[in-house]
Amino acid sequence: xxxxxxxxxxxxxxxxxxxxxxxxxxxxxxxxxxxxxxxxxxxxxxxxxxxxxxxxxxxxxxxxxxxxxxxxxxxxxxxxxxxxxxxxxxxxxxxxxxxxxxxxxxxxxxxxxxxxxxxxxxx
Amino acid sequence: xxxxxxxxxxxxxxxxxxxxxxxxxxxxxxxxxxxxxxxxxxxxxxxxxxxxxxxxxxxxxxxxxxxxxxxxxxxxxxxxxxxxxxxxxxxxxxxxxxxxxxxxxxxxxxxxxxxxxxxxxxxxxxxxxxxxxxxxxxxxxxxxxxxxxxxxxxxxxxxxxxxxxxxxxxxxxxxxxxxxxxxxxxxxxxxxxxxxxxxxxxxxxxxxxxxxxxxxxxxxxxxxxxxxxxxxxxxxxxxxxxxxxxxxxxxxxxxxxxxxxxxxxxxxxxxxxxxxxxxxxxxxxxxxxxxxxxxxxxxxxxxxxxxxxxxxxxxxxxxxxxxxxxxxxxxxxxxxxxxxxxxxxxxxxxxxxxxxxxxxxxxxxxxxxxxxxxxxxxxxxxxxxxxxxxxxxxxxxxxxxxxxxxxxxxxxxxxxx
Numbered sequence: 001x002x003x004x005x006x007x008x009x010x011x012x013x014x015x016x017x018x019x020x021x022x023x024x025x026x027x028x029x030x031x032x033x034x035x036x037x038x039x040x041x042x043x044x045x046x047x048x049x050x051x052x053x054x055x056x057x058x059x060x061x062x063x064x065x066x067x068x069x070x071x072x073x074x075x076x077x078x079x080x081x082x083x084x085x086x087x088x089x090x091x092x093x094x095x096x097x098x099x100x101x102x103x104x105x106x107x108x109x110x111x112x113x114x115x116x117x118x119x120x121x122x123x
Numbered sequence: 124x125x126x127x128x129x130x131x132x133x134x135x136x137x138x139x140x141x142x143x144x145x146x147x148x149x150x151x152x153x154x155x156x157x158x159x160x161x162x163x164x165x166x167x168x169x170x171x172x173x174x175x176x177x178x179x180x181x182x183x184x185x186x187x188x189x190x191x192x193x194x195x196x197x198x199x200x201x202x203x204x205x206x207x208x209x210x211x212x213x214x215x216x217x218x219x220x221x222x223x224x225x226x227x228x229x230x231x232x233x234x235x236x237x238x239x240x241x242x243x244x245x246x247x248x249x250x251x252x253x254x255x256x257x258x259x260x261x262x263x264x265x266x267x268x269x270x271x272x273x274x275x276x277x278x279x280x281x282x283x284x285x286x287x288x289x290x291x292x293x294x295x296x297x298x299x300x301x302x303x304x305x306x307x308x309x310x311x312x313x314x315x316x317x318x319x320x321x322x323x324x325x326x327x328x329x330x331x332x333x334x335x336x337x338x339x340x341x342x343x344x345x346x347x348x349x350x351x352x353x354x355x356x357x358x359x360x361x362x363x364x365x366x367x368x369x370x371x372x373x374x375x376x377x378x379x380x381x382x383x384x385x386x387x388x389x390x391x392x393x394x395x396x397x398x399x400x401x402x403x404x405x406x407x408x409x410x411x412x413x414x415x416x417x418x419x420x421x422x423x424x425x426x427x428x429x430x431x432x433x434x435x436x437x438x439x440x441x442x443x444x445x446x447x448x449x450x451x452x453x454x455x456x457x458x459x460x461x462x463x464x465x466x467x468x469x470x471x472x473x474x475x476x477x478x479x480x481x482x483x484x485x486x487x488x489x490x491x492x493x494x495x496x497x498x499x500x501x502x503x504x505x506x507x508x509x510x511x512x513x514x515x516x517x518x519x520x521x522x523x524x525x526x527x528x529x530x531x532x533x534x535x536x537x538x539x540x
Contacts, residue, residue, distance in 0.1 A: 007322070008318050008319060008321075008322045009319070010319040010322050010323045012174050012319075013171070013174070013317050013319060013425070013426060013516075015317065015318035015319045015322075050323065050327070051170050051180070052299070053168050053169045053170055053182055054168070054299060054300075055168060055270075055271055055274070057274070062158075062159075063159075063272065064272075064273060064274050065271065065272055065273070065274045067168040067182060067183075067184050067271065069168075069170060069182055076327065079299070080299075083299050083300075097184075097185060097188055115168065115181075115182040115184045115185045116165075116184035116185070116188060117188060
């Protein structure tokens with residue numbers, strides 16, 4: 001059975017209108033202008049994923065919050081589970097950009113990483 | 124005496140300082156008002172930055188850190204918590220008046236200046252919503268700083284007025300942190316944000332976007348209790364009988380950005396009324412020789428990548444100015460027809476330009492199946508095509524220098540069929 005889905009591509013700011021045709025295992029993406037759009041269209045039609053950016057509490061740092069993100073996209077349905085995990089974390093300064101804050105968050109195989117380097121507070 | 128002082132350590136200031144240093148400018152100083160470098164990127168913790176510059180999607184702090192690292196590697200000094208109050212033109216040099224907690228009041232002399240103060244949000248006062256003036260009304264950017272940097276959620280039941288990108292991003296951010304975003308109201312029949320932000324910030328979380336709607340009354344004595352929203356007609360006038368009351372404890376405003384040019388104005392630098400930014404040349408030199416400008420202080424950009432690109436032009440410009448390589452005879456003036464709201468740069472000197480020149484402009488309305496033509500003294504020299512032109516998306520129109528002829532006076536951009 002053929003099924004057609006329409007998306008706006010979010011891979012970049014251009015925002016192409018994608019048309020994804022699903023025919024069993026065969027997925028055809030049209031309307032994309034690049035290979036990122038092709039990948040996005042396929043994934044969005046079968047298993048939509050998003051990167052989750054947030055913050056965690058930072059102790060002993062020059063700032064009170066450390067920005068973090070999932071270092072890859074996680075399934076859309078798990079975003080709020082990932083947020084719950086992120087909200088539980090407290091981190092001690094200093095932190096380096098890219099430091100792993102949560103390993104394999106919610107069993108997704110994706111890590112939550114720091115997106116900023118923050119020094120310890122100097123007294 | 125500095126070779127160049129950069130006013131503002133956000134994305135534009137960082138990129139401009141780095142480029143100037145690489146081009147041989149020795150003594151550069153960055154002055155930053157906030158407690159750290161990076162500017163507004165520090166509170167933009169979402170991803171989507173840097174696709175053009177780095178070929179990957181970075182968050183705001185990650186994008187900033189790449190530039191901050193370069194500032195450190197190049198040994199460019201900076202003062203934090205320092206606010207510039209005034210620029211004095213002494214011909215050969217400029218004198219800056221600045222204050223900071225650490226150094227008190229001080230003057231700084233420099234041969235050149237790069238203005239990279241960015242922009243600021245339009246506030247509730249600027250749009251004059253009728254009703255009461257309770258607490259709980261924030262600009263989207265203020266609420267963003269509270270939640271992402273200070274760790275405070277400004278409320279639980281949110282209404283957002285205006286569909287600019289910051290408003291859309293905040294709708295998602297507050298939803299993720301457990302708030303209930305009830306609606307995003309947009310006065311215009313189209314959104315002012317990027318399409319992908321409507322998809323990933325509103326549609327993903329089933330947040331309604333109410334186009335052609337505005338807020339006509341605010342209720343609440345101490346804290347905001349509700350807003351009355353109303354549909355508007357094609358003249359943007361509220362339609363009687365369409366009132367709807369939405370209970371809320373927070374109203375966020377995402378109703379536009381204004382380049383921050385108080386210092387530029389008081390220094391006597393010529394401002395373009397259409398952009399609210401300084402009139403600049405292809406190297407982003409302002410009407411005051413030796414003073415350059417780039418980024419959101421010149422024109423409000425949608426993407427930080429283009430801010431960085433523009434800032435690199437200003438950095439190059441400063442290097443040329445110091446080496447006395449700039450032709451001050453600006454030659455060509457640019458203009459736009461009534462369908463386009465502005466064009467940057469406003470002046471072009473072919474002598475100073477690289478092999479190609481990029482012009483930035485915006486359409487006033489959503490335009491489909493149209494193109495933008497460039498006419499040099501009445502002769503068409505280039506065409507920009509797009510499936511769709513949106514007011515929310517800045518148009519970049521690059522023209523090869525070889526298309527220009529010497530002695531030309533005027534370059535006009537027209538939206539045509």
